[in-house]
Amino acid sequence: MEQAVPSSPLEQVRASIAKAARIAGRKAGDVTLVAVSKTKPAEAILDLIAQGQRVFGENRVQETQDKWPAIRAAHPDVELHLVGQLQSNKAEEAIALFDCIHSVDRPSLVSALGKAQDKLGRKVPCFVQVNIGNEEQKGGCAVTDLPALLEQAREAGLVVIGLMCVPPAGIEAAPFFALLDKLADENGLVQLSMGMSEDFETAVQLGATHVRIGSALFGAR
Ligand SMILES: *Cc1c(COP(=O)(O)O)cnc(C)c1O
Numbered sequence: 001m002e003q004a005v006p007s008s009p010l011e012q013v014r015a016s017i018a019k020a021a022r023i024a025g026r027k028a029g030d031v032t033l034v035a036v037s038k039t040k041p042a043e044a045i046l047d048l049i050a051q052g053q054r055v056f057g058e059n060r061v062q063e064t065q066d067k068w069p070a071i072r073a074a075h076p077d078v079e080l081h082l083v084g085q086l087q088s089n090k091a092e093e094a095i096a097l098f099d100c101i102h103s104v105d106r107p108s109l110v111s112a113l114g115k116a117q118d119k120l121g122r123k124v125p126c127f128v129q130v131n132i133g134n135e136e137q138k139g140g141c142a143v144t145d146l147p148a149l150l151e152q153a154r155e156a157g158l159v160v161i162g163l164m165c166v167p168p169a170g171i172e173a174a175p176f177f178a179l180l181d182k183l184a185d186e187n188g189l190v191q192l193s194m195g196m197s198e199d200f201e202t203a204v205q206l207g208a209t210h211v212r213i214g215s216a217l218f219g220a221r
Pocket of ligand 1: 036038059083084166196197198212213214215216
């Protein structure tokens with residue numbers, strides 16, 4: 001029997017995730033698709049919600065405050081994740097706005113988020129971002145600093161559910177994904193936020209539990 005041709009970008013991405021998961025002996029349902037809607041208008045987001053997408057990612061607090069309250073009010077079951085770098089002075093806004101934070105990467109941010117959680121009486125699950133390619137100017141904590149940062153995060157009351165990375169551009173991502181998986185293992189963490197439009201199939205094969213996909217769903221930015 002002929003297979004149906006997936007029609008929308010969302011269906012295509014879902015099919016690719018399912019295929020990569022199957023190849024790796026994993027279940028597609030174990031991979032959360034985070035639709036990264038930064039710079040995209042509300043109409044594009046509502047269109048994806050209408051197609052059944054429920055988890056979205058943004059990278060700026062201000063843009064999220066402008067764009068999301070109305071969408072949230074109309075669709076209370078939608079989850080919103082922060083995938084971009086966060087300034088410590090925006091920690092309180094971030095705890096109030098997001099259901100998950102993927103970019104916890106330094107001691108000052110850990111303490112700011114801990115204080116914000118206490119103040120607002122709300123706990124937000126988070127990933128610790130690792131600078132997996134040891135690049136200058138890149139977000140993420142150094143691999144060698146990871147155990148200490150995780151310890152500090154636990155003491156501050158953060159709920160760390162896993163590790164996140166953005167591998168260096170222009171070079172095969174697989175070794176970096178494998179390293180993130182190993183680091184998670186060593187630190188007793190099970191969730192992996194890794195894989196973007198260009199490399200999410202590889203990430204799923206190597207154990208990603210969250211893929212963060214923008215342009216493959218919404219078109220180029
Ligand atoms: C923008 C962004 C993404 C999505 O990138 P695409 O290449 O458009 O899929 C994923 N993760 C982070 C941290 C981002 O900033």
